[in-house]
Structures are given as structure tokens and as C-alpha cells.
Amino acid sequence: MEHEKLLQALQIDINQKGCHSGGEWHGEGKKIVSYSPVDGSLLGTVQGATIEDYERLLDKAEDAFESFRIIPAPKRGELVRQLGNKLREKKFQLGQLVSLEMGKSLQEGLGEVQEMIDICDFAVGLSRQLYGVTMTSERPSHRLYEQYHPLGVVGVISAFNFPVAVWSWNVALAWICGNVCIWKPSEKTPLCGIACQQIISEVLKENKMSEGVSCLLNGDSEVGKWLADDQRIALVSATGSTRMGKDVAKRVGARLGKSLLELGGNNAIIITPNADLDTALMAAVFGAIGTCGQRCTSTRRLIVHKDIFETFKDVLKKAYAQLRIGNPLDEKNHMGPLIDEDAVTMYNEARKQVDSQGGSWLVPGGLLDKGSYGSNCYVKPAIAIIDHDAPIVHQETFAPILYLIQYEGSVEEAIAIQNEVKQGLSSSIMSLNMRETETFLSHWGSDCGIANVNIGTSGAEIGGAFGGEKETGGGRESGSDAWKAYMRRQTNTLNYSKELPLAQGIVFDL
Numbered sequence: 001m002e003h004e005k006l007l008q009a010l011q012i013d014i015n016q017k018g019c020h021s022g023g024e025w026h027g028e029g030k031k032i033v034s035y036s037p038v039d040g041s042l043l044g045t046v047q048g049a050t051i052e053d054y055e056r057l058l059d060k061a062e063d064a065f066e067s068f069r070i071i072p073a074p075k076r077g078e079l080v081r082q083l084g085n086k087l088r089e090k091k092f093q094l095g096q097l098v099s100l101e102m103g104k105s106l107q108e109g110l111g112e113v114q115e116m117i118d119i120c121d122f123a124v125g126l127s128r129q130l131y132g133v134t135m136t137s138e139r140p141s142h143r144l145y146e147q148y149h150p151l152g153v154v155g156v157i158s159a160f161n162f163p164v165a166v167w168s169w170n171v172a173l174a175w176i177c178g179n180v181c182i183w184k185p186s187e188k189t190p191l192c193g194i195a196c197q198q199i200i201s202e203v204l205k206e207n208k209m210s211e212g213v214s215c216l217l218n219g220d221s222e223v224g225k226w227l228a229d230d231q232r233i234a235l236v237s238a239t240g241s242t243r244m245g246k247d248v249a250k251r252v253g254a255r256l257g258k259s260l261l262e263l264g265g266n267n268a269i270i271i272t273p274n275a276d277l278d279t280a281l282m283a284a285v286f287g288a289i290g291t292c293g294q295r296c297t298s299t300r301r302l303i304v305h306k307d308i309f310e311t312f313k314d315v316l317k318k319a320y321a322q323l324r325i326g327n328p329l330d331e332k333n334h335m336g337p338l339i340d341e342d343a344v345t346m347y348n349e350a351r352k353q354v355d356s357q358g359g360s361w362l363v364p365g366g367l368l369d370k371g372s373y374g375s376n377c378y379v380k381p382a383i384a385i386i387d388h389d390a391p392i393v394h395q396e397t398f399a400p401i402l403y404l405i406q407y408e409g410s411v412e413e414a415i416a417i418q419n420e421v422k423q424g425l426s427s428s429i430m431s432l433n434m435r436e437t438e439t440f441l442s443h444w445g446s447d448c449g450i451a452n453v454n455i456g457t458s459g460a461e462i463g464g465a466f467g468g469e470k471e472t473g474g475g476r477e478s479g480s481d482a483w484k485a486y487m488r489r490q491t492n493t494l495n496y497s498k499e500l501p502l503a504q505g506i507v508f509d510l
Contacts, residue, residue, distance in 0.1 A: 018218030064212030077127025084120030141497030150178030151234035163189035261473025265425030275430035283456030293400030337377035359386035425468030
């Protein structure tokens with residue numbers, strides 16, 4: 001009953017059409033059933049998209065772009081400001097829904113909505129700062145400069161672990177850049193997508209804007225392929241697994257389109273003998289168990305120097321013994337469930353591989369009884385002591401399994417261990433020694449898109465560009481100059497002389 005009240009407050013029907021364009025809900029495709037991993041209860045059924053729904057929605061988006069792109073950027077920023085205010089009004093309810101449908105703690109659910117509010121604030125300011133660059137021409141009486149133009153329709157494919165924030169990163173920047181958006185949320189969290197669409201539709205209605213400016217497209221992976229294959233989608237921004245990202249990149253690349261990829265992470269914290277161990281402990285524990293280990297920035301590996309290995313191992317084990325697992329809406333609990341039973345299967349398979357690859361268990365983990373929780377998705381966090389070159393260590397397992405690895409020599413050895421995996425998203429070093437930290441941050445140090453000192457791998461501020469290298473995909477979202485990915489760059493040369501001098505001193509006479 002409480003679930004129904006929450007959905008009603010967010011204008012979600014229990015049996016909901018899953019596509020929205022031009023102010024209308026539609027969808028005649030496959031049904032998506034949303035169960036809460038918190039207690040196994042049925043939250044709702046969503047009707048996904050058919051190819052006809054997709055075409056209808058894309059027509060609305062293309063029409064909307066024609067008028068939206070000519071609105072001055074600061075006016076588009078005003079729409080984003082209003083979106084941020086709507087999110088402030090609905091923060092608690094939307095945060096609750098994130099926790100209920102995805103399973104992260106209520107504090108993390110509220111934090112995710114706050115991240116949406118923060119990116120709106122950032123984008124509002126940015127709407128008056130879409131700068132180009134003026135260069136000095138080698139030719140007299142010429143002006144040489146750059147400017148940026150909107151791309152068109154941006155397709156957003158998001159993952160279940162951040163079911164609302166990643167969409168907001170994209171729509172806030174895409175809007176101020178003059179683009180329109182089509183969003184395919186994860187089929188594991190369709191109701192979160194519908195709630196966000198209801199909120200953004202209010203902004204568009206109140207401003208008498210075409211609702212084709214922001215469209216929703218629920219469906220399975222086949223729907224994502226429609227976006228990736230479609231020449232009319234100017235940019236595909238995809239967040240998810242490396243496997244998914246490779247398929248998107250292949251499809252978008254085949255048509256020479258643009259893609260922005262935020263994919264897997266296999267993140268490490270290096271702990272040197274010069275670390276503040278209290279700080280290191282807090283960073284490691286939250287990084288490993290936050291969102292039940294289902295963040296792309298979750299800490300998967302701890303690379304600890306032999307001189308402090310035994311000491312840190314003991315305090316880590318004691319900290320894990322104090323963790324409370326249970327309903328994530330109860331703020332006394334540190335960790336909620338995995339997203340679904342498939343995730344539990346992957347968790348169990350990873351634990352088997354640790355056993356077969358020579359690992360030993362500091363904290364063995366395991367399943368929690370359904371009878372106590374009403375759901376089969378609750379697991380215990382686990383810590384394995386294992387060699388850095390074990391194959392399982394090089395894989396990303398979306399679960400609260402932490403690999404404890406010992407190194408013996410210099411910080412360079414620890415950095416080499418960190419960098420040897422295929423993923424390159426987030427990294428961290430715990431040290432009060434400037435030489436160690438500066439080495440970590442140097443161009444021969446961490447090869448990740450994010451490199452932190454004396455904070456963990458998990459959690460990032462809106463102001464910095466977010467993304468990683470190697471099999472993380474190379475994309476950048478959120479802050480800094482990530483907005484440039486949503487625009488096309490143009491170089492302009494203006495001649496205001498009476499002559500036509502050519503570059504490089506070339507002479508051409510008639």
C-alpha cells in the first residue's frame with residue numbers, strides 16, 4: 001500500500017504505458033515487470049516500445065529540435081533551472097523510489113537526486129559560458145575563430161545502478177547545448193524513468209514547449225539497438241557494461257556517428273605505509289559496499305603494502321563485522337540488496353572462481369535467508385585475499401566482493417598492479433607522502449580517468465568531468481568541458497580585406 005501511495009505521488013500508474021512523446025503516453029511492445037529487490041513485491045508493469053512507437057517518438061523529437069535549437073542558450077538554461085527546482089520539490093519521493101526499485105540505501109537514493117539538482121545548477125551557469133576560441137590568422141585582415149553548434153537528437157541509454165542521475169547529466173547538458181533527448185532507461189528500473197519523465201513534462205508544459213524536447217522510450221536491449229543503429233540519432237550516450245558498450249560503439253561507428261561511452265570499472269585503492277589508516281578504512285568500506293558494490297566506481301581492489309598488510313587486514317575485518325544489512329529504506333542499515341537474482345548468481349560465480357584461483361577468505365560472504373527479508377537478493381559483503389594476477393581480479397563483478405592484494409616494493413609497483421587491468425575508470429591512493437601522491441598523479445602514474453588522493457574511488461562531484469579510459473570507453477560526462485561532446489565544432493575564417501591571400505603563402509593569379 002505504501003508503494004502505491006509513492007507511485008501515485010510521482011504520477012505513475014501500476015499498469016503504465018512506457019513511451020512518452022508530444023505529451024502523450026503510448027507503448028504496445030513487450031511488458032516490463034518491475035519487482036522491488038527490497039522485499040520482492042511487484043511495483044508495476046510497464047508496456048515497452050514497438051518500432052512504431054519508436055518512429056512516432058523520433059518524429060516528435062526531430063520536429064522539436066527545429067524550434068528548440070534557435071532558443072538562446074540562457075533561455076534553455078532557464079528550463080534547466082526550473083527542472084532543478086521541480087527535483088527539489090520531489091527529492092524525497094524520487095529518492096525513495098530509487099531505493100525501492102534499485103535497492104540502494106535511502107541516503108544514496110536521496111544523494112542521487114541531489115546529484116540531479118547539482119547538475120541542473122551547473123548547467124544553468126554553463127548556459128552563459130558556451131565559449132569558442134579566437135585565434136590569430138596568418139593572413140592580414142582576417143579573423144579566425146571557433147564556435148559550437150547543437151548536434152540534434154541525443155539518445156541516452158542508462159544503467160540500473162544510477163537510474164535517474166545519469167539521465168540528468170545528459171539532459172541538462174544536452175538542453176543547454178540546444179539538443180533534444182530520447183531516453184531509454186534500464187529495463188530493471190523503468191518506473192524511475194517514468195517518474196523523471198513526469199517531472200520534466202511539467203516543466204515543458206508550464207513553458208508551452210514541445211514535449212518532443214525530452215522523450216522516454218522504455219524497452220529491452222533491442223530498443224537500445226534501434227538508437228545505436230539510427231542515422232538520425234546524432235549522439236548516443238550509453239552507460240553500462242563494457243560488453244554493451246562495445247556493441248553500441250560498433251553499431252554507431254558503422255554509421256560514423258558519435259558515441260559517448262561510460263562503461264565498466266575495476267577500481268583500486270593503493271594503501272602505502274604512509275597512509276592515514278582511519279581515512280583509508282572509511283574509504284575502502286564505503287567504496288566496496290556502497291550501493292551493494294554496484295557502482296561503476298565501487299572499490300574492487302585494495303593494494304596494500306606488506307608492512308601494514310596484517311594491521312589493515314585486521315581493522316578491515318572488524319569493520320565488516322559491524323555492517324548492518326537490510327531494508328535500504330531503513331537508514332540504520334549500511335547495505336541493501338543486489339538488483340535481482342541474476343546479480344546474486346554472478347556474485348556466487350565470482351566467489352567460486354576465487355576458490356578455484358587460489359584465493360582465501362578474510363570475510364567469506366554468502367547469501368542471506370529470504371525469510372528474513374522477503375527477497376532473494378540480499379548477500380553478505382565478502383573480502384578475498386588473492387594474488388593480483390588471478391583472472392577473477394581482472395573482471396568486474398557488480399557485487400560487494402573486495403580483493404585484498406599485497407605489494408612489497410615501491411609505490412611504482414603498486415601503480416603497475418593497479419594499471420594492469422583492462423578497465424580504467426577510478427583510482428585512489430592513501431598516503432601522506434608527497435612523492436608517492438605526486439607519482440600517482442603523474443603521467444606515468446594512474447592510467448584512470450579519475451585519480452584521487454586520500455579519498456576513495458566512489459563518489460564524484462558534478463564540477464569535474466566524469467569518465468575513464470581503456471575498456472571504460474573514454475567518454476566524459478558532467479562537469480568541466482564535457483558539454484563539448486554534445487555539440488559540433490566549427491572553425492570560421494572571415495576575410496574583411498579587399499584581397500584574397502591564400503594560406504601558406506600560396507600564390508594563385510588569373
